[in-house]
Amino acid sequence: MTVSIKDIAKEAGVSPSTVSRALNNHPRISEDTKVYIQQLAQEMGYVPSVIARSLVANRSATIGVAITDLSDPYYVGLMIGIETAAAAHNYQVILSSFYRDPDRELAVIYDFHQRRVDGVIITGSYIENTYLAPDNNFFKPIVVINSLTYPYSVAVDRVKGAQQVVEHLLNLGHRRIAHVTQLRDGMERLDGYRTALENHNIPIDESLIVTCDGGIAGGITAVPELLSNAYPPTAIFCFNDLTAIGVINALREREYRVPQDISVTGFDDLTMAAYYHPALTTVRQPSQLVGQRAVDMLLQLIKGRKSVEPQLLLPELVIRKSTASPPPPDVEKILSGGDV
Amino acid sequence: MTVSIKDIAKEAGVSPSTVSRALNNHPRISEDTKVYIQQLAQEMGYVPSVIARSLVANRSATIGVAITDLSDPYYVGLMIGIETAAAAHNYQVILSSFYRDPDRELAVIYDFHQRRVDGVIITGSYIENTYLAPDNNFFKPIVVINSLTYPYSVAVDRVKGAQQVVEHLLNLGHRRIAHVTQLRDGMERLDGYRTALENHNIPIDESLIVTCDGGIAGGITAVPELLSNAYPPTAIFCFNDLTAIGVINALREREYRVPQDISVTGFDDLTMAAYYHPALTTVRQPSQLVGQRAVDMLLQLIKGRKSVEPQLLLPELVIRKSTASPPPPDVEKILSGGDV
């Protein structure tokens, strides 16, 4: 049997109220009994129940974090930022994954509400607009990471990030630049890609845009499609570092050298990006900072603030070894009638 | 104001007990009122409070997971296994990191108890023996992953794993095999390393054993020490994949080729290991399975079982591209009086 405040009260011959006050350092309590009770509690192995405390305080000191998929280190980075910031404010984190399944996402958020978390952070949400609906039963503040439409959001300007890498490729002299994108989460990067090319008066070639699942496997499957193009790309701008790594693997298997034969760029700047071979040119998303800011924003909302400004953080182009100028044009191909 | 069972009772003109029964599909309740109440609850936006429910049930359907450091993908793998298995049993997971700090570890476990988790899983524990002490105030079952001394543990046989890779290196013809270890968590691997060498009658050369922090950085710092050896190694058995990647980076910086000039092995078989260049020869730890088994064991203990068998899972040697036979002996060195 776990010992409760009542047990201590009985043992000490005082009322439960007094025990409660002693344990909580209440101002109006005699120093003697306070010390005595605290010591007694210690001896008796008392561990306060935050369950009971939450019930009366109407506050659980818990935030629910719904992460779409922990197997992507990018999300782990967010999680680390969230957990660290939450711990610094004495909040505990309850974690659930929903693996890109909208039904599971909804179930997770509902479960969070049943558990009376004080607030919720969602990354990789597929149903962010649901949280705006007035009849959704969700009465706790929700912050969505990287949402374009949801009002309480902290995001990274991925349009700009994409534009920057593609500019970098353009500056190196590339003209046939492919993009491996991801349907759900890749729209901003696609925008940035288009904008950069248009700024340089390069027409968009839709055959150079292929979709993937956003993981290493997706990068691998994208390559054959790209290489079978009548005019294959000299550079590939990938959805993220994971797909870049997949792409590089598939390229290497076909004896292409990166970056000598073809340049490849990532996105995210995972820890691994710097230590991969070749080290990845990529766009750094400050994921831990994003996580931390999301907690800050959520804490404001929990405090009752109604008007928080959506946050937009800046990404940073990181140039490493996976990009270079395109190889010289293929002379044989030109002579045989091709055009580069 | 969030709506409670009382609000629904008032609205429906019945007692709270009836509402509770209707909501919980209690057997003895008229179908009519059940349907009516459930619908009313829905309309009123009722979300049950598991806080309140936990208080009476003395069960929170929550397990606390203390992970030492989420920035190591190995621990993330464990976490994924744990979270998945927990979700399958309708348990939520509350997650805290303690970053190899024993004080924080203890504080986290205490906090879990305050929150009345039903059980605890700890990975990378530094104070596992504390949990055995009778006066520690911890009254919920605790499973420790990869513990050698704690009775409720699921672990991987790392001695054997280490032995296997070192055997592999030996079979390739290596005789000068270095080991980059980690003080806290590397003892088993060190054992396996020693055993394998002894089995082949190769004396242990302590100058070939260097310690590191268990991350990429540690691999990088280990290399200069190893290369400055009077008789440098032809193969390096690393604590884990991360250190192997650090080692390979440091080697490459010095123009060593892996595996032609020197072989390098990892441990863990992170996802990245297969896609690294060169693809890592390593020892697979079935981390998701370990996480899942830990949940299974914990659930047994929560159910009240007192005698669960510690589990020891087998690792698996995965041979890829980072190992090869040693280069031919350095003739110049031999001629100049050296000995290999």
Added chain:
DNA sequence: CTGAAAGCGCTTACAG
């Protein structure tokens, strides 16, 4: 089938 009562472990006005 339904309601009144007690209780889970705590906190907090309200009296004294």
Added chain:
DNA sequence: CTGAAAGCGCTTACAG
């Protein structure tokens, strides 16, 4: 400074 009472949101014997 301390105690008795009420209450947080639920569940569950106990009566009826």
